[in-house]
Amino acid sequence: MAAVQGGMVDEKEEVDIKTEPQSDGFVNTNATDGRQLSPSPGSSSSAGSSKTAAGAPEDQQTLLAVLQFLRKNKLTESVEILRREAGLPEDALDSKGVDCGAPGSGGSAGGVDGLDAGSLLSRVTVSSSAGTPAPTKAAVADDQPDVSVVLSAYSQQGDPALYKVYYSDLKKFIESVLDCHRAELSQVFYPLFVHMYLELVYNNHESEAKAFFQKFSGDQECYYEDDLRVLSSLTKKEHMRGNETLLDFRTSKFVLRISRDSYQLLKRHLQERQNNQIWNIIQEHLYIDIFDGMPRSKSQIDAMSGSLAGEAKREANKAKVYYGLLKEPEIELPLDDEDEEAENEEGKPKKKKPKKDSMGSKSKKQDPNAPSQNRIPLPELKDSDKLDKIMYMKEATKRIRLGPENLPSICFYTFLNAYQGLTAVDFTDDSSLIAGGFADSTVRVWSVTPKKLRKVKSAADLNLIDKESDDVLERIMDEKTASESKVLYGHSGPVYGISFSPDRNYLLSSSEDGTVRLWSLLTFTCLVGYKGHNYPVWDTQFSPYGYYFVSGGHDRVARLWATDHYQPLRIFAGHLADVTCTRFHPNSNYVATGSSDRTIRLWDVLTGNCVRIFTGHKGPIHTLAFSPNGKFLASGATDGRVLLWDIGHGLMVSELKGHTDTIYALRFSRDGEILASGSMDNTVRLWNAAKAFDDLETDDFTAATGHIHLQDNSPELLLGTYMSKSTPVIHLHFTRRNLLLAAGSYAA
């Protein structure tokens, strides 16, 4: 469905209407409602004061606007058909010239005037765009899908000079209500403020907008400071057109969760007034999720708010999520273990019984919370994978049990001479290789163990080796190419995401040039470049079973790929801003994405649907970590807080405060006992995850209302803070024996 320039307006509008039920946000098709005659939910179309008499002329206006548009794009046949069907006289077209007057001339009641043909056209065809080269650049609203967005623009809600009065009126009212309701009703301030300001700007009331902003921006919550700063630079209508995030904010409804009692109070107050512009705005742009029960306290509200689109609706978090782990295949450990031989030097009789896989589930019963083995197709285990698993199990027996009394040792890998160019790091699962992605578009791989990196021999030499020998895997390697590190060239932009495959054969890297590259670690060459995101790709990760990988970027979607398909298999669309972090669930059936719109979404790989939305962070999210048992998710953002989420219930479990700067790395220990977090403030902190989750089990959840009462027990959960010498921590990794590895680049 390409954005066709000057294509079929009708079709496009209809498609947009159809996508409404599926999309998270509503495309508020004000003007098109008149044409399509579809009931617009909630508010009447072109909200404003009484519109009863405005029905017919409004339809006429919109029809004329559409006719003009078609004519302008030389779709003469469509013009004829539409004119015939609509029964419009021929000369009606010419009389409604392009009237570039400001829509909704000040003082006129209602939004009808705001929707006259000229202004509609002026919105659609005005070609000027942002004059400033500052942060956001955008395509002109000539794309077809944008037409509906543009047409759903802000209509005039009464006299612009009175906006200040309306707002302060509401403020006074809310300050006068009972304490228990005040916190909840105060949630209305921010979205109302933003929408009113944008309306003023959109309708070209620059001075009133500035005055409005100056007067009331200081009242807003502190965590909206960054957004308000961006808003303050938006003073003209042209600026708005360039901002994709703001467009999304405008069309998707801001979600508020208010108790029924508070809501009734607000409704009564607003409806009994004569000029209920605020009520109209609320109906148009806000979605109020009403629940029955006690009103929430300020701290409860603060914990959950902060995202660009408000909180999550309750039904967004109701879908069943299979968070259990997949059953491990039963693998028999071989009889002739090398370790056993070393220990049994005296030739003691070895036990000949093969050891059964003790890592797998003991019972044969299916975990009700686990997905079935073939819910999504997964690659079968090769012999080399089975050998890997055996190694894994052997290492697991030597694993140190961590706990509050037994903290892990931390080994820090510092990248010297990177000059702030280190942008991504990854370790293999067995901690034998490190890969670093750099701002000079190279990827470098180092061997952590004394074993050097070797390339596979060329085809000619491979013909000469003895394929039947036992150490054939050693013989295929070319000794002449042995080196400590290898450099991989290919990207044309800084490498922001990097991920090893579980079988250590492949390496993925994602870059600002919009591609994700698959590198072979046998030949150290690039195998495939996956093109799909046309914008910087911020993160990528292989699935825990290999074969699938996920990537997320500036185009606000995350894509699921398989290594043998050149196009993505799934597209996870829904975020309002860049997707900055993508992680697979341990059972590979779900993908979590963190975004600059301060929400975390959990997507189902099978259907592509969003099954969970977690709000609460006050800054873009940069790291996510699933607990090894698959039940919990930890997230870190620029606000310096680590939040813990229960995936099954869809609720926040705990909030870990302590870091003072952006958190870039999070990792659970191998048993899920300890959570390690690394941040730009040059520290690694260890948290008692087991305790945070234990408290959870005994709590009585009010899952119906979704209320959480967070204890402020961060200091108790903090087990240790470890400073590095001015080296921000950008990656953490627990080895199979629970030694913590950290990586960062030295910032002199």
Next chain:
Amino acid sequence: MNVFHGAVLGTVLQVMIQILKDMGITEYEPRVINQMLEFTYRYVTTIIEDAKIYATHAKKSTVDADDIKLAIQCRMDQSFTSPPPRDFLLEVARQKNQTPLPLIKPYCGPRLPPDRYCLTAPNYRLKSIQKKVSSAGRISVPRLSVGAVSSRPTTPTLGTPSAAKAGAPVSLTGQRFTVQIPPSSQTTVSKSTTPSTPAVSNVLINPSLIGSKNILITTNMVSQSAATDSLKRKHEDDDDYDTL
């Protein structure tokens, strides 16, 4: 040519610093301001130059606001594109997510897309030719036939049949060799059809690929003798090539 006047530069600098302050950016390297200045200068000159062109096209004597607006819009579509709007993405996602996940074939080695979507194919051919001596003193030289040269150098991977068959790669140092350039519309597959015309077409050869050797480029146009020679060699090439 056009240089920011010293006094003007001072005020523009202040403006840049103020912009950074207004947007809440407190920590930045000092070079950032230089970059912003350069960008602004380049952007404004580009817009104004474009606007001048549009004004002359519309046969106007002066550049007015409409020209500037048009210039900005055209530049916006070219350089500063933004990601697709949300409803479009949702629609595309809905369509894409309807198809079930494909089943995975077992036991098929490295799982990669079809060869034409991979970067594993070589983008050059090596040919080594045994000369049938007709004139004295001619040494057997390996030929480097440059096919469609892409700007992306790939290292030879395991799947290079011609290289394997030719034995170890011949060292090219200090040898004089001729380059025959087939028409540029070649594929990167080594076993392609025989090159048709010996004419030199517009192939962009990356000199670094060939190196600092003596290169004699044979064309039909250069000289008669060379032409006949090249034709002769052509046939030999074809023969050898067919046997490979």
